[in-house]
Amino acid sequence: MAVDRTASFVLLTSLGYAKRLPASALRQANRGELGMQVIQFAAKTDSIATLTNGNGNVLTSEDRLLPLSVNDLKLRGKEGAGDRVFKLNKAEKILAVLA
Numbered sequence: 001m002a003v004d005r006t007a008s009f010v011l012l013t014s015l016g017y018a019k020r021l022p023a024s025a026l027r028q029a030n031r032g033e034l035g036m037q038v039i040q041f042a043a044k045t046d047s048i049a050t051l052t053n054g055n056g057n058v059l060t061s062e063d064r065l066l067p068l069s070v071n072d073l074k075l076r077g078k079e080g081a082g083d084r085v086f087k088l089n090k091a092e093k094i095l096a097v098l099a
Contacts, residue, residue, distance in 0.1 A: 007053060010070055011039050011082065014049040014093040019082030020073040040081045049094040056097040062089060068097060 007023045019039050029035060039048070057065040066086055073083065086094070 008070070008075060010052050010068070010073060011048055012050045012052065012058065012068070012085075012094060012097065013039070013041065013046045013082065014095075015041075015043060015046045016084055016086035016088045016094060017042055017046070017082040018068075018073055018085040019076055019080075020070060021076055021078065025078050036078070038078045040079075042081055042084075050097045052097045054099065056099045058086065058097055059095045060086075060088065061091075061093045061095055064092075065098070 005024050008020050009023060009026075010018055010020045012018045017039075021038060025038070027036065041047070052068075053070070055069050055071075058068050059065060068085070073085070076082075088094070
């Protein structure tokens with residue numbers, strides 16, 4: 001897969017945290033190699049919901065669509081947790097980002 005090294009990606013967790021990081025912070029891995037940790041989860045029940053590189057609408061488990069603007073997120077490094085970008089209802093989770 002070809003990736004523009006000046007691009008950025010947004011990792012979005014199921015509990016509403018997001019982290020924007022530059023593509024240059026990631027390394028290309030070969031088949032069978034271990035990956036790298038780029039986000040620390042706020043809770044043990046959290047997981048990565050989606051990876052995107054553009055704006056869109058976030059679909060939640062309660063059928064809500066929330067707007068996501070990539071440019072509003074600060075560019076971060078690999079270390080640390082993401083920022084809380086969505087206030088979700090109790091037991092609500094993020095499912096996907098729709099273009």
